[in-house]
Structures are given as C-alpha cells and as structure tokens.
Amino acid sequence: xxxxxxxxxxxxxxxxxxxxxxxxxxxxxxxxxxxxxxxxxxxxxxxxxxxxxxxxxxxxxxxxxxxxxxxxxxxxxxxxxxxxxxxxxxxxxxxxxxxxxxxxxxxxxxxxxxxxxxxxxxxxxxxxxxxxxxxxxxxxxxxxxxxx
Amino acid sequence: xxxxxxxxxxxxxxxxxxxxxxxxxxxxxxxxxxxxxxxxxxxxxxxxxxxxxxxxxxxxxxxxxxxxxxxxxxxxxxxxxxxxxxxxxxxxxxxxxxxxxxxxxxxxxxxxxxxxxxxxxxxxxxxxxxxxxxxxxxxxxxxxxxxx
Numbered sequence: 476x477x478x479x480x481x482x483x484x485x486x487x488x489x490x491x492x493x494x495x496x497x498x499x500x501x502x503x504x505x506x507x508x509x510x511x512x513x514x515x516x517x518x519x520x521x522x523x524x525x526x527x528x529x530x531x532x533x534x535x536x537x538x539x540x541x542x543x544x545x546x547x548x549x550x551x552x553x554x555x556x557x558x559x560x561x562x563x564x565x566x567x568x569x570x571x572x573x574x575x576x577x578x579x580x581x582x583x584x585x586x587x588x589x590x591x592x593x594x595x596x597x598x599x600x601x602x603x604x605x606x607x608x609x610x611x612x613x614x615x616x617x618x619x620x621x622x623x
Numbered sequence: 624x625x626x627x628x629x630x631x632x633x634x635x636x637x638x639x640x641x642x643x644x645x646x647x648x649x650x651x652x653x654x655x656x657x658x659x660x661x662x663x664x665x666x667x668x669x670x671x672x673x674x675x676x677x678x679x680x681x682x683x684x685x686x687x688x689x690x691x692x693x694x695x696x697x698x699x700x701x702x703x704x705x706x707x708x709x710x711x712x713x714x715x716x717x718x719x720x721x722x723x724x725x726x727x728x729x730x731x732x733x734x735x736x737x738x739x740x741x742x743x744x745x746x747x748x749x750x751x752x753x754x755x756x757x758x759x760x761x762x763x764x765x766x767x768x769x770x771x
Contacts, residue, residue, distance in 0.1 A: 496696045510736075511699035525694045543693055546673045548644045548706045550770075551659035558696045583771040588658075590771065593764040605767045613766040616741040617750070619758045622698075623731040623738065 479565075481573050483581075484527030484539065489516045491536045492527060499560050525557065528577045530570045537565040540578045547589055554582035556592035575608060593618075627685065627713070629721050631729075632675030637664045639684040640675060647708050673705065676725045678718045685713040688726045695737055702730035704740035723756060741766075 484492060493513045500509050519525060530538040538561035547553040556578060561571045582590050594601045594612070602612060632640060641661045648657050667673060678686035686709035695701040704726060709719045730738050742749045742760070750760060 500697065509697045511695065511697060515699040519694050519700065524692060524700070541694075541696060544672060545691055545693065545703065546667050546689075546705060547659065548689060549648065549657050549659060551663040552667060552672070555693065557694060579769065579771065588771055589768060591766060591768045594767055596763050596765055602765070608769065610767045610769050613768070615744050616764075616766055617744055618739060618761040618764055619742055619753045620737060620739045620761070621727065621756065621758050623727065623736055 479530050479532040479537065479568075479570055479573075481528060481530055481577050484529045486517060486520060488527065488529055488536060488539075489513065489520060492516070492529070492539050492541065495536065495539060495560055495562070496558065498562075499558075526581065528574060528581065530561065530565075530574055532565065537562045538570050538574055540574045542578055542582070542590075544585070544587075545591075550589045552585075552587045553589045553591060554578075554585065554587040556590060559592070571604065572608075575604075627678050627680040627716075627718055627721075629676060629678055629725050632677045632687065634665060634668060636675065636677055636684060636687075637661065637668060640664070640677070640687050640689065643684065643687060643708055643710070644706065646710075647706075674729065676722060676729065678709065678713075678722055680713065685710045686718050686722055688722045690726060690730070690738075692733070692735075693739075695739075698737045700733075700735045701737045701739060702726075702733065702735040704738060707740070719752065720756070723752075 490513060493516050497509050500506060525541055525543040527539055527541045529536045540556060541558040542554055542556045545553045545555045638661060641664050645657050648654060673689055673691040675687055675689045677684045688704060689706040690702055690704045693701045693703045742753060
C-alpha cells in the first residue's frame, strides 16, 4: 500500500484543486454553481487571499483543505476553513483527519486563536468527524448573502 | 438636527470601534466574551486584515461595519461582514442602511462578486432589514469552531 503525503499546496496545484471543487459541485447536483474560473483562483492565491494543504498519492491530489485569514472582533486572529474535500475512493484511511490536523497546525503557526467553518445540517458524518476533533457546533446562526 | 456622516474608518477610530464592540457584548450578556485587545485590532487593521466604515455624529462614532476579504471557491472574491452595529439611541434614522450600502459599495469597488454575513435565528428585526436590502437568508448551515 502506497502512503499518501500531506503538504502545502502551491500555484501548480490549483488546476487540480479547482477540478476537485467542480467534481464536488457536480456530486452535490449543482454543476452550474461554480462560476469562479481557474484564473480567479490563481490571482487570489497569488494575492495570499487563501492557503491550501493537499493530500497526494502517486502524484495525484486526492484531497485538500482551502482556508484564509479572517478576524474575530471578540477573539482576534481567526482562520476560516472554506473547503475541505477527500475523494470518495480515498476515505476511511485517515486522509481527512491528517488534512484537518495540518490545517489546525498551520492556523496556530500563523498566530490564530480560533478557527471556524460550516457544515450542512444533514451532514451527520461530517458533524461527527468535527466533534471527534473537539469542535463545538453552533446551530443558531443563519447565513445572509448578496451577489454584487 | 445634525446630520451624521458615513466615512472610511482609520486607525484613529479603532479605540471607539473596540468600545462599541465591548458595549454590544455587554448588551448581549457576554461581558467576558471579548478577549481580543485593542492592540490586536491595531495590528490586524494595519495588516489589512479587516476594513471598517463608521457613522459619525458630532464627532462621536454611533455605528460601524467591520469586514474583510475572503474567497468563495464557487464564486470567487467575497467580502465578509463580521460586525455591524448602530447604537440604540441612533436607530430608525437610516444610519444602518447607509452603513450597509457603503459596505456593499466598497465590496464591489474591491472586486468582490458576493458578500456574506450571519444573523441570529431569533433576530427577526435584523432578518427583515437584510431582506429589504435584497439578501437571501440560508438556514441549513451550522457553524463549527475550535479554539487553538
């Protein structure tokens, strides 16, 4: 059995990361939801607008976390986990946990005191995963959004 | 009647902004929740980790929005509204709407295609405000968090 590796994502990984995100949108029956382009990813990444860590197996990227700096007015420097994905066929081998731990370590190394993210109310598997990692889940907030 | 003004917040406004946030935490019965310091605000602001717009009346800051750049993997450049507050005694005069519109305009000027924020499930007044502004409210996401 080949062992996967966990490493910081680079600009060269963005096409594959973008492909994983499109794959996930198709899986969620939202094939047209992704209107961002690979060019948007490259320019945002080069502006340090987000960071990534990838899981690699046999030169393929099989999972990733994508996150960025934010600021909690109550707590201070915060890191927000925007996206977290492991390909179906590579689940159950600790890849998700390794990615999530690497994300927490990097957030801490970057001086953050808190991390946040979101999980869908029906996604019990993900909720259990986060609770095993020591997370608190809050249910009383709703999301507002406006397209510009 | 003196007219309030809406303007970009500067480093010099941070002590007053910090005071408003502590005031809000006390009002929400969470007087000890604010562990961030004014120093955390200053260093984060000077690193462009967040932006603010303030409402000013007779040289007092009576309201503010605090927001920062994020990235939507589906849509691209996003602006997140972290905090939005108008002092009790100055409500009902359009201050909130003026601040919110100024926030939307700045997000657009900074190249964002989407804005997001959160609202408490019991805060019907705020929900109605956002809906009047054309927002979509999503109820199916829960928040995860871990302190580092």
